[in-house]
Amino acid sequence: MSLGSTILKVVTVVFGVATVGFIMAEPGGHIEIPQTVKWSFDGFFGSFDRKDLRHGFQVYSEVCSGCHSMNLESYRNLEDIGFTPDEVAAIAAKVQVQNEDPNDQGEMFERPGKPSDHFKAPFPNEQAARAANNGALPPDMSLLAKSRAGKGFGAYNGADYIYALMHGYKDAPADLKMNPGMNYNEYFKGHQIGMPQPLSDNAVTFADGTPATLDEEAKGIATFLTWVAENNLEQRKHTGLKAMLFLVAFTLLAYAAKRKVWKHIH
């Protein structure tokens, strides 16, 4: 082996190692979101823990829905997570919504909500929401669990973020100058969040008698919002299992067929 070819090989290998090193390099600058909770919906066979969903729905109804809209979700979908049609009708009927069409006199009118309605927003428009919240806009919750997830394969998911955010309220460090009306949160980008700490121990009283610790509430709302963002998660994983099993069988058969056809070609 000549010197030139040795150098060439060494350079290539160094380049390869550098590339792998670069790809593996941990990007700094972002806030570390802990991935401590083992979510019921994670993994290949994951499905939502119904108790967490119910807790989350209660937290949403009693706390979050005061400021946050959830425009893409319909009341009827609650049937998918264990509410009976009657319960859903009762939940929907608690709000008054404006009918889409006017009455016979041409006047718009309000009626009780129906299961087919989308969740009613707390504010009629963005300006009203900002005016009521010190200029900050509480984001719509429909896709929060998807839009707040970390980037890339293996990153934290939206539930991790929501869970962390609920736990992240601390006293601001002395050297940080807080803007008026802002709250310090360890996990929020820039650490200054408009939302005051929404959840704490006993912020709600769970209907099933579970002690309402901050942890339990945060787990509930994170699970519930994941379901809201991805109504079909369970169906997706069930279908996925069937698809994978089919594909494994298909691939094995295809391999056997290929072997048989190619037997005499070498």
Add this chain to the structure above:
Amino acid sequence: MSKHFNNPVIRWIDHRLPIFSYLDHEANEYPTPKNLNYWWNFGSLAGFMLITMIATGLFLAMQYTPHVSLAFNSVERIMRDVNYGWLLRYLHMNGASMFFIVVYIHIFRGLYFGSYKAPRELLWQIGVLILLLMMATAFMGYVLPWGQMSFWGATVITNLFSAIPVFGGKIVTLLWGGFSVDNPTLNRFFALHFLLPFVILGVVILHIIALHRFGSNNPIGIDTKGKQDTIPFHPYYTTKDVFGLGVFLLFYAFWVFYFPNALGDPDNYIPANPLSTPEHIVPEWYFLPFYAILRSIPNKLAGVLAMGAAIVVLFFLPWLDRSPVRSGTFRPVFKWFFWMLVFDCAMLMFIGKNPPDWFWQPFALHVAPSEDLVKAAGVADADSLGSFTFAGGTFGIQILKLGQICTLFYFAYFLVILPLLSIFETPKRLPLSISEPVLKGGGHAVAHANSKPMEKA
């Protein structure tokens, strides 16, 4: 040349419309080198992905509304309320990534085994055209859900055309259909996104016609010398392709069913808002190498030209690499540079992901924000750090500089290394025929001791 079919209906039709003879000729008789390895599966996989994208896209289009105030919610309606809409949409969305994975492997296969060399130059160039069309289609498709990245990606990319002297501004207005990315932009992108896949389909047919003129290249890179070197495409490569398809579908399904959003940007689940710019506007992964090349040149026009040249250079590849030997297997120097190119493109991809003023600290396995290093070094701003720094206790290289080095290598590979290798490299001796090393049972292509070096003119 019509064939005799036993089935009278087929015979009747084939006599008037020789479609069955044609298929028989192109699939059953079509002689294919018998030594193709699994890297040759990716062509048919690309074809499969094109059909998948057209099929899923068609059904998505039935439910989608191309209007700025309805587009985002119509996509969410597909996800939530349309039966198996989530599956259609995830298949399509991840399908774009799968399509690019397959096509990039297909291209690198061509690069390694010299599939671009005579007489397959046009076949290669048609392939580059398909890549360009795919990129345009993928870009416009990404705009359709009208999320934050859709909107801002469209704004950044369309704005690039404004760098073109004289006509730049006019072109951008034409693309936008107005004076900013807005409803007319979304409408025309939807129309073009529907049209272009069929244009691709047409060009793919040309690609296949050109392929069937001389047949596939092969891992040894020498021409087939007769019947002993070839086997009919069907059933040999059809079964091999179906097996490859199964393996590929397992990979595809893994993403679709278990990590459907891992390849996308979470910001695109926030509806487009022209008043709020995302912190980092980053294209999808398959555009990142080109994005890195664009950014590594400080001048806008030069950056745009470099990005374009990164593709255009592929059109000239058959004449840049003058080595008569096709396969990298027999090119002892080329093969190492080829792997450097692979690493280089991987580097560029991850460079495109990172902010250009950040620093890569290779020995700390860390990519650090410039603010951190500015603080550590106690200097005024990131500019005073330079391109290479020891601030923070370990060696760091600026992402921008890294991008420039990698961009330089990318172009050097095509414009300097390949032409020089054609002159200075001594290829290994080629086997006399495809059957020779195959029949010798080694599988490894070693020239027979007394065989004459066989080179393509």
